Amino acid sequence: MECSGSKFNTFVNGGLTTEIFLDLFKNHFLVHVTYRPLILLYDGHATHITMDIIETARNSDVHLFVLSPHxxxxxxxxxxxxxxxxxxxxxxxxxxxxxxxxxxxxxxxxxxxxxxxxxxxxxxxxxxxxxxxxxxxxxxxxxKPADPVPTAKPLSIIPTRKEIKDMRLIKVLFENKVSNVEETLKPNTNKK
Structure with a gap:
């Protein structure tokens, strides 16, 4: 069935994978939302934060603002x-x-x-x-919720080498961003 302006995707277990999210981001979102620059607010689920997604967003002039998971x-x-x-x-x-x-x-x-x-x-x-x-x-x-927010269950799947590499790169990017912000916030002591 054709649903104009929609993209339908499925996965065996019904969950959202990094691959499906990246496909939707590249081949649906970026195609239909054409004005730039753009701030995209989205949830911080693990499938949404990879180097491929970050680089695709950066190259498309889309600034990602990740909201806390849960x-x-x-x-x-x-x-x-x-x-x-x-x-x-x-x-x-x-x-x-x-x-x-x-x-x-x-x-x-x-x-x-x-x-x-x-x-x-x-x-x-x-x-x-x-x-x-x-x-x-x-x-x-x-x-506040009466019960504590449940924490994510530990994954039973060992991360792939690419995922480990992505995590390290994301950590470096984050540390650089924090360092830049801290540098910007420092008081200027060179004033005369």
Whole structure:
């Protein structure tokens, strides 16, 4: 099924992989969002932070602003305002069709996406999370969860050499960025 402006991708276990995220970033996001420079706010899931993604963003004049993982209930504007109505709409469509097939799923998702990904929902999400207009008090005043946020389970898969190399490069980039910021914040003692 063709869903104009949409890209549908699947993986065996249903999870998002680094490869799928990079493919969506390069071949969907960058194709449809053409104005530059651009700040992209997105969650800090491990599949979203690799050297390939960082370099692709840098080369495309997209500045990545990674939000903390496990903070979507407070900081991620789409989780707050768009994905909830999206999930309700998908479930509603699926319940109407008791014998849906894989071929029909993109159509259900397209319908749900179009009804929930609205300008007003997106603007509400930015306001509700204090991102725009900037209001840090929005997050600071939110009630703390009763139970501690679960930590990520340790991976049972040993990282590949490329992933280890990427992690080291990301660490170096981060340390350089911190060093540059610290240098900028130092008081100028050369004033006469």
């Amino acid at each position: 903070s979507s209930h407070m900081l991620q504007q789409l989780d707050v305002s768009v994905f909830s109505p999206f999930k309700k709409s998908v479930n509603s469509e699926l319940h109407k069709q008791m014998h849906e097939t894989r071929e029909q799923l993109p159509g259900f998702i397209n319908t749900a996406y179009n009804s929930s990904m609205t300008v007003s929902n997106i603007m509400f999400g930015f306001c509700k999370t204090g991102i725009f207009p900037c209001n840090p008090e929005v997050v600071l005043q939110k009630p």
